[in-house]
């Protein structure tokens with residue numbers, strides 16, 4: 294290319310996306326003179342969901358800014374907590390984030406997830422239709438323009454993924470109010486109402502029951518309760534209001 298030369302400097306949080314030779318400080322880049330700065334940033338590997346303010350020579354510009362020769366561009370990370378205006382905060386997770394989906398539901402965060410891969414077009418259409426923030430580690434999916442909003446999930450470890458999402462969006466936490474299987478809301482239930490779902494030992498041993506209003510699944514303080522309780526306590530200690 295033979296267009297204007299600019300300098301681009303990425304925030305440390307974003308260097309994971311860019312080529313090695315652009316990870317340390319400002320580097321020169323020749324643009325085509327017509328592409329927007331948003332396009333330029335994206336073409337260097339950074340999903341626009343992850344770009345915060347774009348600052349050119351000290352002044353913030355929109356993604357639609359067309360860079361001119363000699364400009365110094367600073368690409369900042371998104372601010373945390375990130376505000377997502379226009380709808381109650383709710384999420385849609387791609388097929389690879391099943392553990393994270395169950396943990397968010399455990400904490401009462403509205404989280405849509407399907408264990409089968411419905412494909413990027415269907416996912417982005419659902420994000421738009423239901424105004425859900427799309428969470429994914431797939432940069433191609435996060436580039437789709439239909440998305441209501443999106444966020445890259447930086448870690449592959451569920452513990453870190455949960456801290457990442459809670460720290461980034463600061464959702465209201467209401468533990469033990471949602472079905473971890475289907476995202477439905479839980480209501481109180483008597484032992485009689487859920488007896489047909491319980492093994493004999495469970496029936497005798499436990500008295501606290503809840504039931505999903507959508508799928509009917511019964512919940513009680515059973516075998517995995519201590520592990521789940523630990524997840525809830527850690528989340529509340531760090532991110533509870």
Ligand SMILES: [Zn+2]
Nearest residue numbers: 472475505508
């Ligand atoms: Zn359910």
